[in-house]
Amino acid sequence: MHFRAFNRAVLKLLLTNKSRIALDRRNMACSRYEYVKSYEQDDRILPNVWIVVRIDGKKFHKFANAHKFEKPNDENALNVMNAAGIAVMQEFRDIVLGYGQSDEYSFVFRKDTTAFKRRAAKLLSYVTSMFSSSYVLSWPQWMQQQPLSYAPCFDGRIVLYPSDENLRDYLSWRQADVHVNNLYNTAFWKLVLESGLTNQQAEERLRGTLSADKNELLFQQFGINYNKLPAMYRKGTILLRKRVLLQDGEQDKGRQVIVPIHEDLIGAAFWREHTEILGKYVPGTHAPTSLCRQLEAQLQEKATIS
Numbered sequence: 020m021h022f023r024a025f026n027r028a029v030l031k032l033l034l035t036n037k038s039r040i041a042l043d044r045r046n047m048a049c050s051r052y053e054y055v056k057s058y059e060q061d062d063r064i065l066p067n068v069w070i071v072v073r074i075d076g077k078k079f080h081k082f083a084n085a086h087k088f089e090k091p092n093d094e095n096a097l098n099v100m101n102a103a104g105i106a107v108m109q110e111f112r113d114i115v116l117g118y119g120q121s122d123e124y125s126f127v128f129r130k131d132t133t134a135f136k137r138r139a140a141k142l143l144s145y146v147t148s149m150f151s152s153s154y155v156l157s158w159p160q161w162m163q164q165q166p167l168s169y170a171p172c173f174d175g176r177i178v179l180y181p182s183d184e185n186l187r188d189y190l191s192w193r194q195a196d197v198h199v200n201n202l203y204n205t206a207f208w209k210l211v212l213e214s215g216l217t218n219q220q221a222e223e224r225l226r227g228t229l230s231a232d233k234n235e236l237l238f239q240q241f242g243i244n245y246n247k248l249p250a251m252y253r254k255g256t257i258l259l260r261k262r263v264l265l266q267d268g269e270q271d272k273g274r275q276v277i278v279p280i281h282e283d284l285i286g287a288a289f290w291r292e293h294t295e296i297l298g299k300y301v302p303g304t305h306a307p308t309s310l311c312r313q314l315e316a317q318l319q320e321k322a323t324i325s
Contacts, residue, residue: 062139067130069180070137071189072146076122077172083122086165090212091204092252095161098312099154100124101256102161105277106153107146108258115296117258117277118190118284120197124150127186127296139177147175183297191285197255199230202245205252206233209241250281257284259293 064070076082088096097119104117104124113132118125126146128134135141151173158167180186203225210221225233237243245253261278282289290297 064137064139064142064177065179066137067181069130069183069186070128070132070142071125071178071180071186072128072143072175073125073178074123074147074150074173074175077174079122079171082171085168086162091201091208092249094249094251097251097256099157099161101258101279102157103150103153104256104258105279106157107149108260108277110149111146115260116190118193118255119258120193120255121200123193125190125193127190143175143177147173150175186297187290194255194284198253201252202230202233205243205245205248206236209237209243213241254281254283256281259296 083093083096086096100119100122104119104126107124107126108114108117111126111128111134113129113134114126115129116127118127128142135145151171154171154173155167178189180189206225207221210216210224211218216224228236234245237245257280259278259280261276263274263276263278284290
């Protein structure tokens with residue numbers, strides 16, 4: 020009996036010592052190598068500033084040609100971008116506004132967001148990867164006749180704006196960019212596709228022209244009133260978080276959706292109507308005259324979940 024007790028005591032001592040040695044080795048390994056963490060930079064974003072994450076397509080001119088995008092605007096291709104933007108806003112509740120045009124999308128985070136402890140690298144990588152994967156997943160819904168031949172690539176950047184005025188000016192700059200580029204592209208591709216000019220000849224024809232000149236060219240030569248072209252092409256797409264008003268006028272509190280609208284956000288009227296963006300953030304209401312596919316999909320999804 021004494022011999023067995025002695026053996027158990029020795030075995031327990033050996034196991035204890037072995038565990039202690041293994042633990043000591045792990046601690047030594049951690050203390051020896053963890054110094055590399057000191058190379059990580061503290062990239063926490065300043066407090067009380069608007070955080071804008073902007074996503075841009077990489078070599079999208081080549082991507083658009085490879086997938087035969089309609090010139091000068093491909094409605095379905097733009098809606099793939101919008102679908103990806105909606106997916107990002109559904110993932111991040113602290114995004115108060117998204118704005119997309121061409122191959123870019125901007126997402127505005129609340130000033131007081133604490134997402135990822137305001138770490139820039141985390142926010143940027145998550146939003147960029149979420150947008151990219153959502154773009155690929157949304158492709159078949161909108162581009163049914165054109166299979167995705169290779170994966171698109173997007174880069175991203177973070178820009179901080181300290182004041183409401185700075186943020187409004189940023190968004191105004193992006194929407195003004197839509198007008199300038201789309202007016203030029205509309206005139207350019209009309210000259211190429213309908214007048215038979217080469218790309219170089221069309222560039223020479225438009226060189227030095229003002230907006231009024233391009234509007235006149237479109238109207239006189241092609242019978243196009245530029246201001247009557249689809250607003251999505253001329254103004255881009257604004258994504259806002261809203262509560263949908265049903266047909267009977269009652270608000271369905273459970274149906275909060277991301278609403279795509281195509282309005283002028285440069286003027287003061289937009290900001291007076293959507294006061295929740297810059298103020299205390301409480302999603303406003305939206306009474307659609309008709310449901311676009313993006314809204315239908317969100318409402319059906321919520322109905323299924325409920």
